[in-house]
Amino acid sequence: MLKNYQTGMFFDEMMNSDATPKAHYDWFYKLVEKFSDQELSEKHETAQLSFLRQGITFTVYNHEGQTERTMPFDFIPIIIPEEEWGRIETGMKQRMKALNLFLEDLYHDQKILEEGIIPRELVENNPYYYHKQIGGVDIPLDNHIFLSGVDLIRDEHGQYRVLEDNLRNPSGMSYVFQNRYVMRQVYPELFFNHDIRTLEHQISELHDTVMSHAPQKCEGDPVAVLLTPGSYNSAYYDHMFLAQQMGIELVEGRDLLVQNDVVYMKTIRGLKRVDIIYRRIDDDFLDPDAFRPDSALGVQGLLQAYKKGNVAILNGIGNGVADDKAMYVYVPDMIRFYLGEEPIIPNVETYFLSDPERLDYVLEHMEELVIKNVGASGGYDMLIGPQSTEEEREDFREKVLENPRQYIAQPTIKLSRAPAYQKGRMYPCHVDLRVFVMNGKEMNVLPGGLSRVALKEGSLVVNSSQGGGGKDTWILRSGGERDA
Known part of the structure; x- marks a missing residue:
């Protein structure tokens, strides 16, 4: 299957340019070589059927409406040696510490703006900046980012780079656990013979992290809920899985109410006080009194309960100002300003289109660049220059010229690739890695x-x-193989 595999000009996670496997993949490569075409096909089918039977789905929205799909899964894992992972781990902690300090500063003293490290207008013109609503509010642990999902890529030299910070409602954590469950069905022998770091206690870690945000006014054991927009949301499976695994109630806005600035959950035994809300609803929809008056998803009076310190909301309100694609450019400066350190994992070079010189350059080189809407996510409102048509570039040119501040541009990174098995054959596919950081x-x-x-x-x-x-992503401990 891998005899004719071509790495080309890209960094490959598994294979060297001379068609030999990398050292930490050698044992897995030898195993795959032993399987017949039929056995590989059966493993592929086992994986897909497992997702189907468990109802692991997400919703895709397009011009034709919405479609429910199972998550496509590839059973060739990404394997990362423990030493390499250690650097990623340290880099992620550094980045999240700086971003949290930035949010705490922004909604209180604003030292980073006073010293001109970040342009004030970039913050004050940001649609996700909620200083009027929550400026000066003290929150549990001074922690705005309970859970982040940081997207990493590797360039053609194998260098990890941060592509994006997700600090509002990062999704996909449930798939990490389900991918591992499926892989244990596909390759049960590997988890006995090789020392792969387990995910076994991570849900408990997530639960403890949630509970650590209990407000000071909480009496007794804190009660936490996961607030979902409902079953029609694209990430509803993610919400359902995490609530169930953590043992907390999954609620919608209509299940909660606020009385005397205290949040309660409606139950068959009457009202029950809620201390912590892990919300999966965007800021704008949380409270119709404070944000969008037409919101049917949130809870009337919730912001006032939050400001009075009677309930914790995770992730914090107003986090969007820090994971905006324009603010991303300044994260290395935040690390230097707050921590006095150099970034361990660098950004991808990024151009602001509000700069007339940069704008002219980008418009002349659209076929070479990736252009993104600073407020969009999920691969929407984005132009990948090398894969675009002239008509698509012209359409995008008009949008950029109409509102250049809304867009940034980046060089087309030669994303690393890894083998994937689909439709009876192995071929190289581009990959990235979303790293989840829990902070309590x-x-x-x-x-x-x-x-x-x-x-x-x-x-x-x-x-x-x-x-x-x-x-699935495996962190392989030093030595790799267990003793028989």
């Missing part, structure tokens, strides 16, 4: 994270909503 009284990085793969041959878009799929 202590910071914990989920070992491995969600490897996302662009299963459409030649595509650079890994988002599931755009045809991408997932892989």
Whole structure:
């Protein structure tokens, strides 16, 4: 299957340019070589059927409406040696510490703005900046980012780079656990013979992290809920899985009410006080009194309860100002300003289109660049220059000229690739890695994270909503093999 595999000009996670496997993949390569075409096909089918039977789905929205799909899964794992993972882990903790300090500063003293490190207008013109609503509010642990999902890529030299910070409602954590469950069915022998870091206690870590945010006014054991927009949301499976595994109630806005600035959950035994809300609803929809008056998803009076310190909301309100694609450019400066350190994992070079010189350059080189809407996610409102048509570039040119501040541009990174098995053959696909960081009284990085793969041959878009799929991610301890 891998005899004619071509790495080309890209860094390959598994294979060297001379068609030999990398050292930490050698044992897995030898195992795959032993399987017949039929056995590989059966393993592929086992994986897909497992997702189908468990109802592991997400919703795709397009011009034809919405479609429910199972998550495409590839059973060739991404394997990361423990030493390499240690650097990623340290880099993620550094980045999240700086971003949290930035949010705490922004909604209180604003030292970083006073010293001109970040342009004030970039913050004050940001649609996700909620200083009027929550400026000066003290929150449990001074922690705004309870859970983040940081997207990493590797360039053609194998250098990890941060592509995006997700600090509002990062999704996909449930797939990390389900990918591992499926892989244990596909390759049960590997988990006995090799020392792969386990995910066994990570749900307990997530639960403890949630509970560590109990407000000071909480009496007795804190009660936490997960607030979902409902079953029609694209990430509803994610909400349902995490609530169930943590043992907390999954609620919608209509299940909660606020009385005397205290939040209660409606139960068959009457009202029950709620201390912590892990929300999966965007800020704008949380409270119709404070944000969008037409919201039917939130809870009237919730912001006032939050400001009075009677309930914790995770992630914090107003986090969007820090994971905006324009603010991303300044994260290395935040690390230097707040921590006095150099970034361990660098950004991808990024151009602001509000700069007339940069704008002219980008418009002349659209076919070479990736252009993104600073407020969009999921692979939407994005132009990948090398894969675009002249008509698509012209359409995008008009949008950029109409509102250049809304867009940034980046060089087309030669994303690393890894083998994928689809339709009876192995071929190279581009991959990235979403790393989940939990932050409470202590910071914990989920070992491995969600490897996302662009299963459409030649595509650079890994988002599931755009045809991408997932892989299990293994952190291989030093030595790799267990003693028999």
